[in-house]
Amino acid sequence: MMWKKILPIIFGLMMLAVPVTFKPVSAADTTVVILVSDNEADCALANYLANLTANVVVVKTPWGIYDPNITAKIISYAPAEVIIIGGPVAVPDEYVEDLQNLGITVERWWGENRYETDLAVIKNATEKFQLQLQNRVILVAGTDLAGIEKALQLAIQKRAMIILVNQTTNITKIMDRLRIRTENFTIVETPVMNQTMLMIQKQLKEHLKECNCTKVQVNMTAERALEAIQMAEEKINAAKELAENATNPAIDNILTTAEKQLEDAKDAYNTGKYGLAYGLALAAKSKAEVVVRLAGEDIRKMIMNNTKMRLERELVRVEAQIRVMERLGVNMTTALQLMEQIKTAIRNGDYDTAQELMVKLKEEIRTSYMGSRDIIKEKSHIPVRGRGKP
Numbered sequence: 001m002m003w004k005k006i007l008p009i010i011f012g013l014m015m016l017a018v019p020v021t022f023k024p025v026s027a028a029d030t031t032v033v034i035l036v037s038d039n040e041a042d043c044a045l046a047n048y049l050a051n052l053t054a055n056v057v058v059v060k061t062p063w064g065i066y067d068p069n070i071t072a073k074i075i076s077y078a079p080a081e082v083i084i085i086g087g088p089v090a091v092p093d094e095y096v097e098d099l100q101n102l103g104i105t106v107e108r109w110w111g112e113n114r115y116e117t118d119l120a121v122i123k124n125a126t127e128k129f130q131l132q133l134q135n136r137v138i139l140v141a142g143t144d145l146a147g148i149e150k151a152l153q154l155a156i157q158k159r160a161m162i163i164l165v166n167q168t169t170n171i172t173k174i175m176d177r178l179r180i181r182t183e184n185f186t187i188v189e190t191p192v193m194n195q196t197m198l199m200i201q202k203q204l205k206e207h208l209k210e211c212n213c214t215k216v217q218v219n220m221t222a223e224r225a226l227e228a229i230q231m232a233e234e235k236i237n238a239a240k241e242l243a244e245n246a247t248n249p250a251i252d253n254i255l256t257t258a259e260k261q262l263e264d265a266k267d268a269y270n271t272g273k274y275g276l277a278y279g280l281a282l283a284a285k286s287k288a289e290v291v292v293r294l295a296g297e298d299i300r301k302m303i304m305n306n307t308k309m310r311l312e313r314e315l316v317r318v319e320a321q322i323r324v325m326e327r328l329g330v331n332m333t334t335a336l337q338l339m340e341q342i343k344t345a346i347r348n349g350d351y352d353t354a355q356e357l358m359v360k361l362k363e364e365i366r367t368s369y370m371g372s373r374d375i376i377k378e379k380s381h382i383p384v385r386g387r388g389k390p
Helices: 040-052 068-075 094-101 114-128 145-158 171-178 191-207 222-243 250-270 274-304 307-327 333-347 351-371 373-379
Strands: 032-037 056-061 081-085 105-109 137-141 161-165 184-189 212-217
Touching: 032 040, 032 068, 040 056, 040 081, 040 114, 040 145, 040 161, 056 068, 068 094, 068 307, 081 094, 094 105, 094 307, 094 351, 105 114, 114 161, 114 171, 137 145, 137 191, 145 161, 145 184, 145 222, 145 274, 161 171, 161 191, 171 191, 184 191, 191 212, 191 274, 222 250, 222 274, 250 274, 274 307, 307 333, 307 351, 333 351, 351 373
Parallel strands: 032 056, 032 081, 081 105, 137 161, 137 184, 184 212
Antiparallel strands: none
């Protein structure tokens, strides 16, 4: 059936984000899960927090794609709280619905793009986790895969702040916004992002009387170029699968361009032009993500306009939750019975009854989760502690 092929998509594109609320976290509290997309920028921020903060676990989801198995994985950590890094395009609001239906507190830290998300994470994490950072800032281009990887290593080592930049960044405004008073900056760059980082360095010298600016050059190797190519290929394959059920006329042209850039990247790689291959791969990946977003918008509308598809989608979502809790020792007999009744109602075309039963099923799952978190913890993951102290 078509709906089974298009289940893992962006359902949260046009929904409002969850309001941000704060509850201080101490090292003695239970595990906090950070849910983040595999976007290199957002993912680096999540890993940064996990390394500097106790009892934080990172769970990744493919950018722009909802997968009920990710919710099931989060359940297996039995968290009372989940922090989402990234907006509803990157991490669909279906996850928010799943988690809140279970009684889990959800916060979303995000901005209009990865640069605004970075600033939101810095502000919120400093307040929530009471991070004590050193007087140093790491600057790196927000789409520079290899540069971000190096920046993350340095930020963890130095307990420094990571700020993502691009050609339109006004570093003076960012410093004022975050109340940065340091003159110690590390600029991380690959040859592909050289012009962007030169512009940032110029701004720093103009703004600061004295700038203790250290430059870290990340060499472009065959391994780094190949990593970018492989990532672009994965994104394009996901985009192509979603595009099969989309109707937006712009998708085909964007996808064709992405595939051409990927082929050019492979050709450049095979001739030893690793910097060129890296840049082309990043461009192809970016276009593939546009396709994922556009296709997701189409498919979401399709599902929302079809009652049967919507119910079947809901059934797959809750079944993933039931199965993981059952595997971890929670008695889900009542939930399983309700699920079978819903399946029967859908087969009979009795959608009103199916919807009524779905409400009861979600309440039963919530009650089971809230009453069995200790059981889940005992039989599942051992909480992961960060390498540093908040």
